[in-house]
Amino acid sequence: MLLIHCPYCEEDRPEVEFVYGGEAHIARPLDPAALSDEDWEHYLYIRRNPRGRHHERWRHTHGCGRFFNAVRDTVSDRFEQTYKAGEPRR
């Protein structure tokens, strides 16, 4: 079983308690009406999908309930680190 370190619980917890939340650090545009269709499409749908280090959001749904960010390797599925939501990109 994959263990994920929850930065709020400060514990390694089983993967089934968590839900994946997509790529992290995507800021919502402050004024969506000012965006071109292309920029809006980019914000909504276009993701980096890297091979290797990936910054992503996870939620400890069946635990403390919190969203946090993780750096996971998309090739090995290894979690490099996790950190609280709102902290800068690592």
Next chain:
Amino acid sequence: MSEAIAIPALAVAGTDLALESQATTAAGVALTLEPPASRWSLRARTADALAAVIGRPVPARIGETRDGLACLGPDEWLADLPAGTVLPDGAGQPVSVVDISARGVVIRVEGAGAARTVASGCPLDVERFAVGRATRTVYETVEVILWRESETAFRVFVWRSFAPWLWHALKACERA
């Protein structure tokens, strides 16, 4: 023309669930449905803010329990208090105090084989889950709050509609 709509009373006592207590088996596990209690979902930014409203000590670390209160998340607590206990509602304060006594039931897993029974369906490392800790987790596919009361006694909080299924899952794991 209007007709009154009859709303069936919500059974709080847990007697609507056809769960019969199971005597201690050869595997050394007894399953019992705990009697109704006064249970509350508490939300606040800090433990101190909540303690000031409800006038009770509040555990600050996630997973800790103290005097019937369990810290479930950075801003969330569960209170499990004797039936009839009423907490101040904190009107006007930035807290949420919600009575959830009727929301769920508690199944007690007790006996020499209790830890093994819980571990059979729960992905947590139950051996390292110390006495006096409580956390939200899953049992088989059902979300539960697991509270370890002693080396050989666990309390499993579960939402009412999941309880019959969970009861049978616990029985199956106990026999396994």
